Amino acid sequence: MRLDARRDHHRTRRAGFVALLCAVSVIAWEGLLHGQAREPIEPIPLHQDLDPRKVMLGEGLFGDPRLSEDGKVACTSCHLLNRGGADVRPLSIGAEGRAMSVNTLTVFNSALNFPKNWEGNADSLDAQLGMVVHDDRILNTTWPRLIARLSADTALVSKFQKVYPDGVTQATITDALTTYEQSLTTPNAQFDRWLRGDAAALKPDELAGYQLFKGYGCVSCHQGVNVGGNMFQVLGVVGERGAYFTARGHITNADYGRFNVTGAEADRFVFRVPSLRNVALTAPYLHDGSAATLPDVVRIMFKYQLGRTADQHDVDLIVKFLHTLTGEYQGKPLDADDPTRSGQEAARR
Amino acid sequence: MTGTATPIPPATPVAAQPPAGFARPVRNWIRARRLLLGGIGCAFALVIAVRTLHSGNGAFERAEKLLVEIRQMDARWTVEVLSLELGQMGNYDAITRPVPWLRTAFIQLSEVTRDLPISGIERDRLQSLSRTADSGIAGKTELVERALSQYAILNNSLRFLPTASRDLLQAINSADLSVEKKADAGALLASLLSDTMASFNRDDGAARGRIEATRHALQALVAPVASLTPQAEALFTHTDITVQQRRVGSELLDRIVRLPTTATIDTLRDAYTQAGAVHLRRESLQDDVAVGFGAILLILLAYLGWQLVIDIRRLKDSNVQLKREHEEAQVQLIQSAKMSGLGQMVAGIAHEINTPLAYVKATFSVLQDLLSAQFPEVCAAQPGEEPVVKEKPSAAFLQDIKVLLEDGFYGVAQISNLITSMKNFSRLDRTTFGDFSLPEILEGALTISNYRVKHVADVVKNFEDVPPIRCTPSQIGQVFLNIVSNAAAAMVDRPTRGTLTITMRMEDPKTVRVDISDNGTGIPSHILPRIFDPFFSTKRVGEGTGLGLSICYEIVRNHGGKLLVASEEGVGTTFSLLLPILGATAEATERKLATA
Numbered sequence: 001m002r003l004d005a006r007r008d009h010h011r012t013r014r015a016g017f018v019a020l021l022c023a024v025s026v027i028a029w030e031g032l033l034h035g036q037a038r039e040p041i042e043p044i045p046l047h048q049d050l051d052p053r054k055v056m057l058g059e060g061l062f063g064d065p066r067l068s069e070d071g072k073v074a075c076t077s078c079h080l081l082n083r084g085g086a087d088v089r090p091l092s093i094g095a096e097g098r099a100m101s102v103n104t105l106t107v108f109n110s111a112l113n114f115p116k117n118w119e120g121n122a123d124s125l126d127a128q129l130g131m132v133v134h135d136d137r138i139l140n141t142t143w144p145r146l147i148a149r150l151s152a153d154t155a156l157v158s159k160f161q162k163v164y165p166d167g168v169t170q171a172t173i174t175d176a177l178t179t180y181e182q183s184l185t186t187p188n189a190q191f192d193r194w195l196r197g198d199a200a201a202l203k204p205d206e207l208a209g210y211q212l213f214k215g216y217g218c219v220s221c222h223q224g225v226n227v228g229g230n231m232f233q234v235l236g237v238v239g240e241r242g243a244y245f246t247a248r249g250h251i252t253n254a255d256y257g258r259f260n261v262t263g264a265e266a267d268r269f270v271f272r273v274p275s276l277r278n279v280a281l282t283a284p285y286l287h288d289g290s291a292a293t294l295p296d297v298v299r300i301m302f303k304y305q306l307g308r309t310a311d312q313h314d315v316d317l318i319v320k321f322l323h324t325l326t327g328e329y330q331g332k333p334l335d336a337d338d339p340t341r342s343g344q345e346a347a348r349r
Numbered sequence: 350m351t352g353t354a355t356p357i358p359p360a361t362p363v364a365a366q367p368p369a370g371f372a373r374p375v376r377n378w379i380r381a382r383r384l385l386l387g388g389i390g391c392a393f394a395l396v397i398a399v400r401t402l403h404s405g406n407g408a409f410e411r412a413e414k415l416l417v418e419i420r421q422m423d424a425r426w427t428v429e430v431l432s433l434e435l436g437q438m439g440n441y442d443a444i445t446r447p448v449p450w451l452r453t454a455f456i457q458l459s460e461v462t463r464d465l466p467i468s469g470i471e472r473d474r475l476q477s478l479s480r481t482a483d484s485g486i487a488g489k490t491e492l493v494e495r496a497l498s499q500y501a502i503l504n505n506s507l508r509f510l511p512t513a514s515r516d517l518l519q520a521i522n523s524a525d526l527s528v529e530k531k532a533d534a535g536a537l538l539a540s541l542l543s544d545t546m547a548s549f550n551r552d553d554g555a556a557r558g559r560i561e562a563t564r565h566a567l568q569a570l571v572a573p574v575a576s577l578t579p580q581a582e583a584l585f586t587h588t589d590i591t592v593q594q595r596r597v598g599s600e601l602l603d604r605i606v607r608l609p610t611t612a613t614i615d616t617l618r619d620a621y622t623q624a625g626a627v628h629l630r631r632e633s634l635q636d637d638v639a640v641g642f643g644a645i646l647l648i649l650l651a652y653l654g655w656q657l658v659i660d661i662r663r664l665k666d667s668n669v670q671l672k673r674e675h676e677e678a679q680v681q682l683i684q685s686a687k688m689s690g691l692g693q694m695v696a697g698i699a700h701e702i703n704t705p706l707a708y709v710k711a712t713f714s715v716l717q718d719l720l721s722a723q724f725p726e727v728c729a730a731q732p733g734e735e736p737v738v739k740e741k742p743s744a745a746f747l748q749d750i751k752v753l754l755e756d757g758f759y760g761v762a763q764i765s766n767l768i769t770s771m772k773n774f775s776r777l778d779r780t781t782f783g784d785f786s787l788p789e790i791l792e793g794a795l796t797i798s799n800y801r802v803k804h805v806a807d808v809v810k811n812f813e814d815v816p817p818i819r820c821t822p823s824q825i826g827q828v829f830l831n832i833v834s835n836a837a838a839a840m841v842d843r844p845t846r847g848t849l850t851i852t853m854r855m856e857d858p859k860t861v862r863v864d865i866s867d868n869g870t871g872i873p874s875h876i877l878p879r880i881f882d883p884f885f886s887t888k889r890v891g892e893g894t895g896l897g898l899s900i901c902y903e904i905v906r907n908h909g910g911k912l913l914v915a916s917e918e919g920v921g922t923t924f925s926l927l928l929p930i931l932g933a934t935a936e937a938t939e940r941k942l943a944t945a
Contacts, residue, residue, distance in 0.1 A: 040439045114445050120494075123452055217505030224442035231441055231497045237505075238586050266495065306505060307586050 040214070040223040043192035044109065044277070044327060050183050053163045058180025060156075061173065066149045067133070068095055069141040075132075075177075079107040084281025084334060085184065090289025095140035101254035103289035108329065109277045111182040113229035118287045120232060120272040121261045125178040143170045186278055186327025186334050194324070202324060209321025212314050217306055221273045227325060229275035232258055232267075235287075238307030242269055244300070248290060257287065278334055280323045294319045382653060389646050389653075396639045408464040409625040415461065416618045419454050422447050423486070423610055430493050430605055433500040433598070441497055448490050455483040467624055478620050482613045489608050496601040503594040506587040507549060513584040514542045520580045521571065530570060537567040545591050560592055679903065701767050701800055709760035716753045719746070770796045784817040787825070787853065787861060787928070794829035801837040806847035806867070813854040815861045818930045820908055825928070828901045828912075832865050832924045835897070839869025839922060859929055860910075866923040872916040880914065
């Protein structure tokens with residue numbers, strides 16, 4: 001009986017190995033056959049199936065300063081939806097006037113990132129929300145106190161009870177907020193339309209910019225549906241370790257990035273690659289908010305990540321491509337309400 | 350002398366106790382069976398509850414399904430990660446997405462495990478195994494993340510190498526160098542590029558050494574020329590990156606492939622399958638036990654049902670017998686009460702007759718004295734001898750005799766009256782049924798009981814006009830006699846004469862109400878509910894049968910009426926008789942008296 005089992009086990013393993021080989025071959029063949037045709041970036045889905053009542057509840061909470069202990073900080077304090085879902089300041093100011101240690105990432109399409117945050121210290125939107133609630137620089141509160149503040153509002157409680165029989169609890173608040181965050185995707189960008197086969201969606205310059213984006217190797221890290229946001233990379237691939245930080249000066253603890261989470265030396269100066277969706281709207285850039293414009297950050301990337309220099313023309317073309325990544329929210333281009341848009345356009349030309 | 354009128358409390362009905370139903374053993378058996386039935390019901394509920402609780406709601410199936418999915422996802426993930434080796438530049442979402450999926454799947458597995466119908470130890474074992482598998486996945490995730498970073502860099506450098514080589518070659522060609530050196534540099538450059546590119550597919554120590562040597566030779570060649578430095582630097586940087594990342598990357602992939610995640614997941618799956626099999630065995634055993642238990646219960650239930658059928662039959666029989674015996678007993682009771690009533694009556698009548706009889710006797714004695722004084726010869730004459738009357742009787746003498754005779758007749762009439770009353774009252778052995786005047790029956794009863802009442806109380810009668818009622822008069826008379834006798838007995842101990850108040854009126858157009866109130870000692874409240882019980886008596890043994898009132902109650906009920914009592918200790922007692930005018934049926938009374 002035991003011998004049989006062992007024989008079976010061997011057989012299973014052998015079969016598994018053969019299957020693995022086959023799978024690898026198939027993927028290889030697919031790569032060879034369609035390598036040129038398949039782009040490393042895919043469009044954001046146009047539709048999602050979310051409960052609109054939960055989205056509405058979450059939207060209300062997202063702008064509700066009662067989430068914070070001092071009643072002054074809401075999610076929207078730092079995630080400005082008319083500024084690409086991020087903060088215009090290099091470092092956001094949260095509870096009690098305390099400054100964050102890294103630049104605020106956009107909330108748009110954050111559901112498509114894995115893991116979350118610059119350090120990749122949250123596996124899910126739920127976990128990310130839990131950190132925001134307790135962080136003394138952001139909401140600076142606890143769940144029981146937050147629930148107590150919201151429960152004092154009978155109108156809100158009855159609204160909750162219509163959607164969630166349990167009423168206002170940690171689980172329901174989290175569900176409403178994360179459902180709303182999942183609704184914050186920006187599909188139908190110019191580039192997505194091009195990916196979907198609309199050849200006219202990109203102007204020749206923008207298409208040239210995309211080819212350079214691929215040719216220089218930006219796409220190695222900025223790929224996938226979110227043009228990044230799915231892997232880690234060290235800031236400073238080429239040159240001395242930490243060269244970027246030495247050049248910038250005054251290294252802070254936040255600059256150690258993922259090292260702060262894992263404690264592994266290999267993770268020093270490592271960050272999660274940010275998504276480039278709507279990147280034209282989310283200045284300033286990098287985890288330290290040190291790059292004010294897209295050309296600035298593109299040049300930094302060239303120097304420290306690609307180990308190359310690019311001429312001004314190529315940088316301009318790449319920046320033009322990056323502008324095509326601005327999507328739509330609720331059917332409206334994300335930059336429609338941006339008061340600085342015309343200024344940026346002018347600066348770009 | 351009349352006793353002070355005392356307010357009598359209003360009559361309240363006191364129902365007679367129903368006859369005690371069954372004998373004690375029968376009652377015990379019924380109670381035991383009821384308990385047994387309840388027990389069987391509980392046992393059935395228990396069996397069903399156990400079956401429902403232990404069904405596990407398919408938790409094992411869910412766990413197995415999850416584990417199959419986890420295994421598939423892990424395998425697919427490994428394939429995706431290995432495809433990095435193929436150098437296909439692309440979309441890493443497929444490599445990243447399994448991570449949150451697996452994390453969620455393990456959380457679900459933990460939740461499902463919590464629902465599994467297994468012991469705490471077993472559950473802890475499964476949870477610990479699944480934690481091991483989960484942390485295995487976490488370790489794999491870390492390696493995959495690093496591999497991703499490495500391969501992104503590697504791909505970039507690989508892609509840049511031809512460009513960098515071309516740039517350097519162009520620079521060398523236009524630099525101030527000898528033709529030989531240019532040719533050497535070109536050859537070295539070509540060899541470096543091909544070796545480095547090739548290292549992507551075949552990475553070994555020899556290749557790495559060759560690349561290192563070529564790199565150094567080339568560096569020595571171009572170093573003296575300052576204008577070549579940037580291009581050379583770029584090429585060397587990316588060559589180094591390629592070689593280094595290639596090594597690190599393949600090491601990482603090696604480690605990933607060698608990770609025992611699949612084996613761990615298989616172990617986990619085996620553990621769940623085993624736990625499921627054990628549970629299934631236990632559950633089927635429980636099934637068998639439950640079915641067996643259920644069968645026993647059913648047999649027991651069937652037995653009880655059969656017993657019930659037998660009992661019902663037996664109960665029916667004994668019921669019929671009891672009914673017959675009950676009727677016989679009742680008839681005998683009435684008979685014995687009648688005899689007792691007769692005894693009382695005889696005593697009463699004898700006493701009543703004595704008075705007028707003494708009177709008549711006295712009259713006759715005076716008459717005789719008078720006669721012997723006036724006409725001694727008449728008195729002295731022997732029987733058969735003609736007396737010689739010497740003189741004619743005087744008018745005064747005759748007048749005296751006339752008066753005396755009248756007195757004698759009066760006495761005789763009184764006796765005759767009494768006899769009539771007694772005759773009226775004692776028609777017990779005749780089934781008389783018809784419309785009779787209630788006051789007449791009452792008067793008869795009063796006459797008979799007069800010898801008892803007259804010494805202790807005055808009788809106050811308030812009779813309104815009432816129609817005759819349909820009844821058996823001897824029975825109703827017996828009721829009155831009984832109540833009046835009791836009332837007299839209650840008033841014996843009064844220091845002053847009592848009052849027996851009898852009122853008769855219409856309660857409603859169909860009912861006559863007779864209230865008989867005394868102001869005697871009253872009935873203690875703890876006794877009151879029992880006074881209609883058969884054989885209940887407060888009298889000394891030999892003085893009463895204890896049947897009087899229970900028979901009264903029965904008689905009134907047979908007449909379709911009600912017998913009510915109200916009493917207060919020290920104040921008095923009121924018996925109220927409510928008799929419907931057309932209440933009794935001939936059959937009801939006849940049946941009672943059939944054997945009397």
